[in-house]
Amino acid sequence: MSELTVSQALTRPGRRTMEAAPLRVLIWRRFLRHRLAVVAMAVLGLVIASAVFAPLSRYTPTQQNPTNALQPPSPQHWFGTDDLGRDVFTRTLYGGRISLAVGLSATLLSLLIGVVVGMVAGYFGGVVDNVLMRITDGFLTLPTLFVLILIATLLREIPALGLVSGVIIVILVIAVLSWMWPARIVRGEFLRLKQRDFVTAAESIGAGHGRIMARHILPNTVSLIIVQGTLMVAYAIITESGLSYLGFGVQPPTPSWGNLLATAQTYALRAPWLMIFPGLMIFLTSMAINYIGDGLRDAFDPYSAR
Amino acid sequence: MRTYFLKRVLHAIPLLFVLSVVLFLVVRSAPGGPLAQAERNPNITAEQRQQLRERLGLDQPLYKQYLDWLGAVLQGDLGRSIKSNRPVAEVIGERIPNTLLLVGVAFVLTIAIAIPLGAISALRQYSWFDYLVTTLSFAGQSMPVYWLGLVAILIFYVWLDNPFTGGPLLPAGGMYTLGAPRTLADLIWHMILPVGVLCATWVAWYSRFFRASMLETLNADYVRTATAKGLPRGRVIYGHAGRNAVIPLVTMIALDLPSVFAGTLFVETIFSWPGMGRLFWEAARGRDYPVLMAIIMINAVLIVLANLIADMLYARLDPRVRYE
Numbered sequence: 064m065s066e067l068t069v070s071q072a073l074t075r076p077g078r079r080t081m082e083a084a085p086l087r088v089l090i091w092r093r094f095l096r097h098r099l100a101v102v103a104m105a106v107l108g109l110v111i112a113s114a115v116f117a118p119l120s121r122y123t124p125t126q127q128n129p130t131n132a133l134q135p136p137s138p139q140h141w142f143g144t145d146d147l148g149r150d151v152f153t154r155t156l157y158g159g160r161i162s163l164a165v166g167l168s169a170t171l172l173s174l175l176i177g178v179v180v181g182m183v184a185g186y187f188g189g190v191v192d193n194v195l196m197r198i199t200d201g202f203l204t205l206p207t208l209f210v211l212i213l214i215a216t217l218l219r220e221i222p223a224l225g226l227v228s229g230v231i232i233v234i235l236v237i238a239v240l241s242w243m244w245p246a247r248i249v250r251g252e253f254l255r256l257k258q259r260d261f262v263t264a265a266e267s268i269g270a271g272h273g274r275i276m277a278r279h280i281l282p283n284t285v286s287l288i289i290v291q292g293t294l295m296v297a298y299a300i301i302t303e304s305g306l307s308y309l310g311f312g313v314q315p316p317t318p319s320w321g322n323l324l325a326t327a328q329t330y331a332l333r334a335p336w337l338m339i340f341p342g343l344m345i346f347l348t349s350m351a352i353n354y355i356g357d358g359l360r361d362a363f364d365p366y367s368a369r
Numbered sequence: 370m371r372t373y374f375l376k377r378v379l380h381a382i383p384l385l386f387v388l389s390v391v392l393f394l395v396v397r398s399a400p401g402g403p404l405a406q407a408e409r410n411p412n413i414t415a416e417q418r419q420q421l422r423e424r425l426g427l428d429q430p431l432y433k434q435y436l437d438w439l440g441a442v443l444q445g446d447l448g449r450s451i452k453s454n455r456p457v458a459e460v461i462g463e464r465i466p467n468t469l470l471l472v473g474v475a476f477v478l479t480i481a482i483a484i485p486l487g488a489i490s491a492l493r494q495y496s497w498f499d500y501l502v503t504t505l506s507f508a509g510q511s512m513p514v515y516w517l518g519l520v521a522i523l524i525f526y527v528w529l530d531n532p533f534t535g536g537p538l539l540p541a542g543g544m545y546t547l548g549a550p551r552t553l554a555d556l557i558w559h560m561i562l563p564v565g566v567l568c569a570t571w572v573a574w575y576s577r578f579f580r581a582s583m584l585e586t587l588n589a590d591y592v593r594t595a596t597a598k599g600l601p602r603g604r605v606i607y608g609h610a611g612r613n614a615v616i617p618l619v620t621m622i623a624l625d626l627p628s629v630f631a632g633t634l635f636v637e638t639i640f641s642w643p644g645m646g647r648l649f650w651e652a653a654r655g656r657d658y659p660v661l662m663a664i665i666m667i668n669a670v671l672i673v674l675a676n677l678i679a680d681m682l683y684a685r686l687d688p689r690v691r692y693e
Contacts, residue, residue, distance in 0.1 A: 197380070197384075200384070201384045201387070201388070203624075203627075204384065204627075204669060204672045204673050204676065205388075205627065205665075205669060205672075206627050206630045206631075206665055206668035206669060206672065207627050207628075207631065208627070208630065208631035208634055209630065209631075209634070209649060209661075209664060209665050209668060210665060212649070212650075212653050212661075213395065213653070213661050213662075213665060216653050216656060216661075217395060297511065301511075301513050304513055305513055305514075305515060305631075305635065308513075308515050309515075309634075309635075309638060309650060309653075310654065311653065324515070324516060324519065327519070328519060328639075331519065331522060331523055331527060332527055335523050335527065338516075338519045338520070338523065339520075342513070342516035342519065342520065345513055345516065346508075346511055346512050346513070346516065349510075349511035349512075349513075350507060350508060350511035352511075353507055353510060353511055354507065357507075
């Protein structure tokens with residue numbers, strides 16, 4: 064797909080020749096025309112940068128100072144301090160590291176499972192498709208959050224897993240309970256695309272199933288996978304924070320946006336700033352990701368009006 | 370069509386069966402299984418423990434235990450809660466009406482708000498109203514429901530006061546004021562925040578969905594035909610475009626049921642609403658596996674049923690749909 068150029072299409076005799084541009088550059092240009100998506104990109108960049116550069120903060124996320132507990136926002140502590148006198152700004156930045164990492168890894172894992180399942184189901188069809196889609200439907204009828212909590216509760220009981228403080232558990236369970244959407248999308252695309260001439264052509268020169276799936280059909284579904292993946296990052300971040308908020312996700316003292324909110328609720332009366340900032344970060348990040356997803360969808364769609 | 374639905378039901382059964390096997394194994398393998406209390410209690414001798422095992426059937430082979438359990442579940446006996454030692458069916462039974470009340474009211478309100486919003490948005494595509502609805506809908510979708518709940522408590526309970534009594538404007542949780550007589554007005558007063566929070570997130574999704582659905586029908590050939598033959602615009606919009614746009618909503622609602630349950634779990638937890646969601650949260654904290662399992666099983670059955678009903682309704686509403 065990346066080798067495709069549109070120079071022929073854009074060059075017409077008697078007109079000024081437009082520079083030949085690879086498709087990805089065209090998509091990028093179209094994306095830049097979606098103003099809100101560009102703003103969202105900047106916001107997300109800022110959020111990511113704040114998480115990456117969190118260690119530059121004056122405080123550490125676990126440094127306690129009981130004499131300085133529950134202080135409102137001030138020049139020293141931009142987001143105030145929590146019940147143990149820890150700096151909420153620093154904890155929010157470090158929480159972002161966990162939340163973003165969980166969101167990204169859960170999405171990648173979920174896409175990996177979903178794409179493979181969808182690919183195999185759509186390409187081979189028949190019994191394989193039937194069995195895989197039954198399983199997918201089965202997972203779709205699960206009350207996801209309830210199952211997430213049950214698994215998280217159970218896994219926590221295994222002492223050997225204590226060290227990972229729930230982060231890996233949360234990534235795994237989110238992925239295992241969300242791969243069905245990409246699987247369905249990819250399957251649909253494979254069902255459609257495997258009828259195309261280029262697949263027949265590849266078959267006729269002796270390409271194997273694996274090669275046809277991975278090199279010929281899969282690249283044509285990349286745009287859909289990227290859009291779906293983007294939106295899933297927001298979903299995963301919100302799910303992680305929800306689990307951690309309820310006490311079944313990332314465990315304190317490791318801060319995540321969700322478990323910061325859990326402690327905040329106790330002090331809603333005395334220290335409302337505790338709940339404002341971590342929540343705002345979740346909101347901003349997920350909103351930015353949703354707008355980027357929207358922008359990407361338009362940019363990938365050759366018929367979009369923008 | 371009858372055979373189609375029969376087939377669907379037959380497909381659903383193995384699904385629920387597999388789920389029940391997995392959940393059964395979970396409960397059996399979980400620390401804090403059926404004997405946990407007896408094992409922690411020093412007053413119970415090893416002999417009594419053995420008797421208890423026999424009485425509970427734990428000395429039987431696993432498949433036999435499962436079949437016994439399944440037989441009991443099919444007769445409505447979901448086992449006993451580890452925490453309260455009461456029958457699970459009874460514990461859950463008390464909570465279900467409260468959840469239904471909350472979800473029911475929130476749902477009716479959501480539909481009543483989301484459909485007009487989505488319709489106007491679609492009719493005036495790219496107007497300021499459309500942009501406003503779209504932005505709000507994006508915001509609603511990006512906002513975690515529990516954070517919205519926390520902020521709502523902060524604003525309406527902590528910050529705003531009732532000008533007449535000087536107390537908080539709205540209660541932070543519960544179903545009735547403690548110690549006060551249980552009146553309808555008190556119930557409604559307690560419902561405003563949880564219902565409002567659920568509605569806000571649901572309206573965000575449904576208005577967006579209905580807008581897309583409506584845009585599709587507005588551009589359909591039959592709408593053009595209706596306009597061309599001179600029907601008044603109102604009739605075209607309500608009778609032709611609107612009615613057809615509602616149809617996909619049916620499927621959407623059925624598919625969406627898992628997230629509806631998730632929403633109630635958060636809202637009931639935050640607002641201490643004594644429903645199934647909060648019961649689940651309490652049970653998970655107390656590792657009350659029989660209760661956890663029963664709630665998951667009930668929800669799974671409800672989701673399967675909802676999907677089935679949605680498909681049947683779909684066939685009724687849209688005569689073009691034919692199931693084989």
